[in-house]
Amino acid sequence: MGGQLKHIVCAALAALLVPCAQAQDTIKIGVITDRVGPAKPYAEPITEGVVFGANEINAKGGVLGKKLELQIEDDQGKPDVSATMARKLVEDGAVFIMSLSLTPATQQAQTVTLETKTPQLTPSNSGDTLTTQINNPYFWQTGPLGSTQIATLLSYAKARNYKQVALVADNSDLGQLLAKFFRMGLEKQGIQIVSEELISRGATSAEPQMQKVRAARPQALVSAGVLTAENVLMLKAYRQMGLKMPILASYNFSVPVYMSVAQGLLDGVTFVDAYDPDKPAVKQFVAAFKKATGKEPWNLTGYGYDGIHLVADAIRRAGSTDKEKIRAAMQATKGLHGVMGSKDAAYGFAEGKRTGFDPNGMVVRVYEGDRQGRVLHVGLK
């Protein structure tokens, strides 16, 4: 009884003493997403994860006593609009910007965050060059890097001792970037790429590419493509041409839509994922998300969820909304466990680096029938 009264008195005092300046009552987080362009299929669930995560944080009292306020802008998948939106967010008082759109859009926005010294995070982009092409100390990337993906796949395949593989990609910018880093990873392990194929966006058939693969007789097929329809074309041609070699696929194959659009084609395909459905944190997340929205979350939703939590954690440790302090706190992030990643994976930025996804944190899973099946391998053993 007394405790409750004390609470009421404190709340009343706080309401009287705290000034009524509405503008300072929230911490503004800018979000740049793609609502109408080619990144939409991925940006949509990631944005949902950010919104859900922010609501969860606010329900628990917010950050530094203030609520998080999300300002979501649409860059239409266009890199120069992304830069413009970044300026808008900075002008509107955002202390942190989350980039959920295409890789080149995130990159173009970096010129703005560098100039305005505003912290920027991409929780989902996997292009390795984002932290290297521009030296921007205000930019971090916690998406699953292409180099981590291929290293995890190869670590899984070590026992099979592949010497000759085929590499299949598409002509999207992310697909090309992943192909480049997959190629580097393969060459580093001394594996010869006997056939390198490319499926164009909008192609009606991948049969000539798969015929070339068949003629080169690789021991495995590594897929770096990120366009769903074109990957399905590849799977179809793979079967039509009678190919049997194992498929090692990028994390793009972890996206649930394959289960409905590639039925009958997926059995046995192995892919990297950053999502272990048996992890307790994941089970909690799925349950909470379903309760709040009535929908089942994807693995992509988890990237957004983890992203906003990383941002909130950095601001909390910074103790203020000063951008420089937030930058220092973000760079010092270590050992943060999120939804994404294997059971022991943690986010952290090693000395001087701004990529935060645990290099040991990806898993290799396999499609069993048409369902995403069990985890076969964890990390880089």
Place this chain on the structure above:
Amino acid sequence: MQDFLELAVGAAASGCIYGLLALSYLVMIRPTGVINFAVGEWAMIAAFAGFLLLTGAHWSYPLGMAAIVAFMLVLGWATERIAVRPLLDAGAPVLAPILALLGMLVVFRESISLAFGPDPRQVPYPFGFGRLELGPLAGSYQSFFMIGVSALVFGAAWYFFERTVWGKCFEAVALNRRAAALMGINLSRVTALSFAAGSGIAGVAGILIAPNISAHYLMGVPLAIQGFTALVIGGVGRVEGALLGGLLLAFAEQLTVRYAPVPAGYAQGVPLVLLMIFLIVRPTGLLRARA
């Protein structure tokens, strides 16, 4: 050689799709001079209709296909009524309906994207996913189905233009609108019919290709560009030209990928270079219109 024959069936099937789209452009361009770049979006709408009826509601394939084609005919008529008729009646320059149709392209694409979401959807194969061998040739059931249906459509189109009175009307309007009107041909009916037919043909192309490429909201523009390229290669004058252009384009694309000794990235550029050279050497297309 074995590989070539195997590829031939698949390339012919892709070529038929490009040819159907080229034919769709053709039946609208000839009587009206209007280039309708929205044919790709029409194909997309038919693909999604296939997803709704065949995958979702489990209609039988023949019934579903008939329903979709009927729907596409109505859609084509409606498109013409909204975006073309008012402009042609007002005597607007011919670029105006072309632009209005580009606007319709955006409307179609965004409507589908908002209604179905951005993810690709599966459309079922009428004969399953198996493989058929006919002598030295081999291809998927779907490839043979595509070739068969396209042959029917082209046959019907050829028959229409060469042997029926209505076909002659179309030709007359194509040659000289004013003279045709003076001879009592109902211009607006021909225009409406041409758009309905164009939509129906594009719809057939959409249903045929959808099981392979999945129904998704971005599938329209690449198909529209390929169809237009096929049309230009074949020459705008004749039905056979559309098919020929489509086949040539598909074979050039696929044979280049399979056999050209260039790295995969550059192979994308080869059909483009070929096209540019072709246009310089023979700008009116391969087959000339009948005088």
Place this chain on the structure above:
Amino acid sequence: MKSIALGLGAAIALSALAFLLGDYHNDVYRKLLLWIALALSYNFVFGICGQVTFSHFAFYGIGAYAIVILLFTAAFPLPLAIVCGVALCVALALAVAIPATRLEGFYLALATMAFAQLFIVVLNEGGAITGGTGGLASYRLPPVLGLDLSGRAYTVVIVLVLIGTAAVLRRVDHSWFGRACRAVRDNPEAAAAMGVDVARTKVIAFTLSSVLAGIAGMAYAFVDNTVNPPIFGLENAFLVLFMVIVGGSGRHAGAVVGTVLLYLLPFILSPLIGQHHALVFGVLMVTAILLQPRGLIGLYDRLARR
């Protein structure tokens, strides 16, 4: 004399506006100015000379990439880099235009469409020279005449590029060459009969408009200090065609009106209706054409006449 005063006045007014705007609005503004420059030059080859081309954005990209590569990879001094960039645009434009003069209507459209797609393939496969799919970034415009031109000062540079483009086009339009272009657009046979060299007119118009696009591209390179392939894609070529026709093709004012409307529309619609803004954009396009087939500039004419 009057036109110089007009040009100077416009330059001062447009530049002053940049200093009154916040950071975000200034960014939208300067990108809008570049699009207006592109639309004006496109209007010349398309609206005034009647040539349907889709290579305009490819030349925008050629200018942008050229200046960055020449300035930083080849380490040319700035004036030389600009001159070489322009020369490159001229050379490529001639290489495309001279064979293309034989083509009419949609054949020319197709050839220029193929050229634009080929340009993107070259950019993507260009390895270290073009930066591949990631493009080039991390560079800054070196000081010009001791001045550091960034932020608002750079917007003034863009204003000057726009005024310069408009001035050149206006001058050419009012000359005999402009009349020759219109003659070629309206009736090539009659033009030839009157002694106009149709092929040469088309080549010069195409080259001029492409070079102006390339110069705008050079200005673009330093707006975000980044160039990458998606910026110069084919969708933008269609968009500038829309802008010119919706505004009123053949009229400079029409190109300006169309561009301002279509460029700003997504920015205005997006906060209001979220992800539906692209659909509304399409509907507005169709409506605008249906109501004003000759372009929205027709509305202005009607009002002005009253």
